[in-house]
Amino acid sequence: MTATRTLPQARLAPSILSADFTRLGQEVSDVLNAGADWIHFDVMDNHFVPNLTFGPMICEALRPTTDAVIDVHLMAEPVDALITMFAKAGANVITFHPEASHHVHRSLSLIRDHGCRAGLVFNPATSLNWMDHLMDQLDIVLLMSVNPGFGGQSFIESTLPKLAQARARIDAHVNAGGQPIALEVDGGVKVQNIGRIRQAGADTFVAGSAIFGQPDYAKVIDQMRLAIAQADAGAA
Numbered sequence: 001m002t003a004t005r006t007l008p009q010a011r012l013a014p015s016i017l018s019a020d021f022t023r024l025g026q027e028v029s030d031v032l033n034a035g036a037d038w039i040h041f042d043v044m045d046n047h048f049v050p051n052l053t054f055g056p057m058i059c060e061a062l063r064p065t066t067d068a069v070i071d072v073h074l075m076a077e078p079v080d081a082l083i084t085m086f087a088k089a090g091a092n093v094i095t096f097h098p099e100a101s102h103h104v105h106r107s108l109s110l111i112r113d114h115g116c117r118a119g120l121v122f123n124p125a126t127s128l129n130w131m132d133h134l135m136d137q138l139d140i141v142l143l144m145s146v147n148p149g150f151g152g153q154s155f156i157e158s159t160l161p162k163l164a165q166a167r168a169r170i171d172a173h174v175n176a177g178g179q180p181i182a183l184e185v186d187g188g189v190k191v192q193n194i195g196r197i198r199q200a201g202a203d204t205f206v207a208g209s210a211i212f213g214q215p216d217y218a219k220v221i222d223q224m225r226l227a228i229a230q231a232d233a234g235a236a
């Protein structure tokens, strides 16, 4: 008898990295109206990653246009000042890479002190051991399924067993009375692979080029949700 498992409800978080920046506000509105749940902000500083994107002012500009969760992924070093700036700009979730902070516990506490949900981002080569002494500090864990810096890359398959390990650790924590922790995946997520990613245990899915690169946002979002539902049915 295979154990059935019910995962938290799936959430889609389109990354604005692949949006049309000449009309960003309309893009965000369109993708949310098409059924997306969160808006994912890929913040890059051309230091921690070899690319440069946008800062808190974009978050501040978009905040009044939507009640949707703004999910800020800091690919920057150092992080503490940016945590405060993005929290004040209206971020709801802030994640950062542990390699980018000399005091990871303090940086996570800073995010929560600002009233935001806090999380760590794990690059493909970053060990989940960073979770060992921080489970009570985490509201979300983000696994990178590409090496950070650019949209449109291919999904790294070794992320799947890593997702399963993270899911097992989160479930053990929650079953022992711990707070819920979202499990997010970012990079190379497509209609064609999102079912397998769900089966591995993810509940929150970042997708940039798979959504913003398409002519019909609702169609691709519906296709993703169908693939997730089929994965869940298979696990039942």
Ligand code: DX5
Pocket: 015, 017, 018, 040, 042, 073, 075, 146, 147, 148, 149, 150, 151, 152, 153, 186, 187, 188, 189, 206, 207, 208, 209, 210
């Ligand atoms: C990498 C970025 C991308 C982006 C998603 O640093 O974090 O992973 O969010 O891009 P796609 O979905 O196009 O791979």
Ligand code: ZN
Pocket: 015, 040, 041, 042, 073, 186, 206
């Ligand atoms: Zn991201």
